[in-house]
Amino acid sequence: MKILVTGVAGFIGFHVAHKLIKKKYNVIGLDNLNNYYDQKLKLARLKELKKASKKNKNFKFFKIDICSEKKLKNLFIKNKFKKVLHFAAQAGVRFSLKKPEQYIQSNLVGFFNILNLCKSHKISHLVYASSSSVYGANKKIPFKESDGVNHPIQLYAATKRSNELMAHSYSALYKLPTTGIRFFTIYGPWGRPDMALYKFVKNILINKPIEIYNRGKHMRDFTYIDDAVNMIMKVLQKAPRQNKNNFKSDDPSKSFAPFNIINIGSNKPITLINYIKKIEKITGRKAHKKYLNLQKGDIIKTHANILKFNKIYSFTKKTNLNDGLKNFINWYKKYN
């Protein structure tokens, strides 16, 4: 089966593609290799994918920007994709305050191109990355898919919520099966240099100060990458179906259309300061802490309710945070 993975040189796309390659799927990956963070890391991930696919020759990479409709269209015409996993996006909460236009391009225009081509090519399941940030100013914890999500607190979240709404319109109009995944702070080897874990480990190992937002009081539902990949694989297998009975439901994450929204999290939030203490223990080093106030656009606490996932796709075992952090730190030392 031929599967398209967008954002394949990115953190999550890379891991998912790796798993698909190992499972002998025929994987086509695309990415524009932008310089939001070090391109060397993106190229190194692609090298790993080439290595993993050497035996079965089941991976091909294309440098394409999803905003370029023509190139994307040609890719869809030349390859008869069965399913699409869409991870390409401008990620990052804080950067959306600096460069909002990049979010409009990749996350809205690019997303529309993907959606439209999935419709024209009758893709059997489009799985795309949304984010826990759509829960925005919500106070009810843990965050549940059935909660209203009408108060995004930065443009990044607003684009991700827009993706969910755009997907719904296509699921309803054209019966395109879509599942939006709300990721909760994914971490692990090959992780993103703009995310807290990478920045903390980097500076702790070279005795440089680390900046701690909201004085370490943030709570995050850190989710280990392998757990997220296992969950994504289950989501991919089970496309949502039309269900007229859901029409009566007030649940905004359900629909009469072949549409679904699902949280992918660990359901075990921890404060930032305790997270740092664990890193200090594993590295055997004390961090030089620079405490900063709450940053504009930051959500104070994220916590995923994952009952819906467990009900639809069955429970998946979660990696212990200490083990996950050790794996990241070992990878970081080897890679850098």
Ligand SMILES: NC(=O)c1ccc[n+]([C@@H]2O[C@H](COP(=O)([O-])OP(=O)(O)OC[C@H]3O[C@@H](n4cnc5c(N)ncnc54)[C@H](O)[C@@H]3O)[C@@H](O)[C@H]2O)c1
């Ligand atoms: N990592 C997390 O904790 C997390 C949490 C919530 C949501 N997400 C979402 O999951 C997805 C993957 O995140 P990630 O952590 O792997 O981020 P990432 O930045 O590592 O990966 C995204 C990839 O998409 C590519 N890309 C960006 N714009 C593109 C465009 N216009 N055309 C083609 N390629 C483009 C980038 O070059 C990058 O390689 C994103 O949609 C992100 O918003 C991630």
